[in-house]
Amino acid sequence: MENYNLPEDIEKARERIDELRQSIRHHNYKYYVEDNPEITDYEYDKLFEELKALEEEFPELITENSPTQRIGSEKIEAFETVEHKAKMLSLDKSHSEQGLRDFDKRIRKRLHNSQIEYIIEPKIDGLGIALYYEDKTLLRGATRGNGAKGEDITANLKTIMTIPLKISTETSLTTFEVRGEIYMPVDAFQELNNSRIDKGMEPFANPRNAASGTVRHKDPKEVAERPLDIFIYALSYNEEQKFKTHLETLKELKKAGFKVNEYEKAEGISAVIHKINQWEHKKERLNYEIDGIVIKVNDLTSHDILGSTTHHPRWAIAYKYPPNRKTTRISDIEIMVGRTGKLTPVAILEPIHLAGTKVSRASLHNEDEIKKLDVRIGDEVLVEKAGKIIPQIIKVIKEKRQGDEKKFEMPHKCPVCGSAAKRFNGEVARKCINAQCPAQIKQRIQHWGERNAMNIDGLGPKLLEKLVDNNMVRHFADLYKLKTSDLQKIERMGEKSSENLLKEIEKSKQEGLARVLYGLGIPYVGEHIARILTENFHTIDKLMETSEIRLKQINEIGPEIAQSVVSFFKEEKNRELIEQLKKEGVKMESKEYQREQFLEGIYFVFTGALDKYTRNEASEEVRKFGGRVSSSVSKKTDIIVRGKNPGSKLEKAKEEGITILNEEQFIQLLEDKKMPSQV
Ligand SMILES: [Zn+2]
Known part of the structure; x- marks a missing residue:
């Protein structure tokens, strides 16, 4: 634990705690919402650690909404039912351009207006929730439930870093309720599923299921492990100021510190439709799933005039994109052996084009999934591909069966090494029990070289196949022993490509x-x-x-x-x-x-009094960056820092030719985090 010079006086502590919380909130927003941090993680950690230290010293100053209190330790027994401030209606939906034109026509007629100003926003395929704030502080978060009442999931929602526990002082919002959509980013979803598969657990079918399963989990600690995120899209209740337009509201929500998604203004329904078509392509590149576009009348007075039916407001509609689904035939089922030895059945499909890519394989996950779908070789199946999610087989079209489809049995032996493939207690997966199984070794090494891991370009499956089969590589460390001559022994590996690969392997040492x-x-x-x-x-x-x-x-x-x-x-x-x-x-x-340990191996000696630091503080600074401090000058000494009235140490340092810094230069050194060039 670092030394923060904690104040002893509670009032001073309170002041510093306020300062720290405000600063942490600000940096959270920069990091999580804007993805544009102003300080390093290390500096952020220091603020957080100081706050924790202060709160430990003065536990009476801990508040529920302190940034240190995001993750509760108590498990949730049961979710309480709570009433929403305003009823959460669902949206009317349309699947066609005509549906949107009809919607627009009804509104124009009712408002006696020839052209309506709309705001369009992506419709996140997630989970609707409401957040209630009092005195700028998060009091409660609840699921949509039946629209009038939902479940109190505050403890879980607090773990989501983009939900402010306290909102910015820059907004007039004080006591209010907002609506938002919880979702799991696609990359996080894939990571979660991979780890569930590794553990032998059932993967989630899609990010939406993963998000809704998580938000209602009984252990906030487990929730915090799964990276959920949120977009806030509406102010549903507000005690203070009234806003004139939906646009104004969104801007205010942003100012308050909420994560608000991209939105666009569109004059008239034709402009809306044009933008919807643009979004259809754009959505494939997002790191979250959207299933449509929400269209809202911008003017809020018009909302009051238009009102709602019992089910949905008349001033908004959701346009739903057609799902990326097609039917095709399963020509075979193959078994893949993964790096943990897991056997995964993969359906080989007659190729189809879906969501802009060619699809010829779809994972069947495990034997339970095969049973559940009752999928057989030769079956015609419905395949869906959503965004970046791997293609899924939704269902078997049984009416199309000819009678010659073949049932599939999971093998009880590893198809690669022939060892037993066992299903362990409680696991859905069958695993090859041989840790030296070449398939597993290849997969493990391939994972090591992956772009998001050690980023070794050119270490593809075909090459690995040869490296492992020729016993040249049995583990990651073996990669670093490879020589050009070794690689050239491999068929069709030329000098140039061998050298390139070795360069890549060498470079990977620095990945961190x-x-x-x-x-x-x-x-x-x-x-x-x-x-x-x-x-x-x-x-x-x-x-x-x-x-x-x-x-x-x-x-x-x-x-x-x-x-x-x-x-x-x-x-x-x-x-x-x-x-x-x-x-x-x-x-x-x-x-x-x-970077931080730039003083590693450097020995310091201090002499004389410094203005800005006590001797202890100065030593602490040096140690923090990996340097060492000794009390007397010796052959090991690299730098001597001289203050006022230096002692005999300075003379000795001069004799030894040791670098001498004055206080100003010492401070500069700490700021630059770089050794001065003359040292
Ligand atoms: Zn095996």
């Missing part, structure tokens, strides 16, 4: 700890968790020494991850592997750490 941790393929440790571990430990040595208890104290790290990490590093084979990788020069520290 987060990518190493992800690349190692520790169960439950996806990219996100790897980053969190890196931010908290900075070096693999520190992570390897840690305990489950310490890990569980970290936001977003639950018991399963903690256990998995600790047991991975306990395993002798894994420790050996880390040693070998280190020996080969693979960097096992965070990049931040490498």
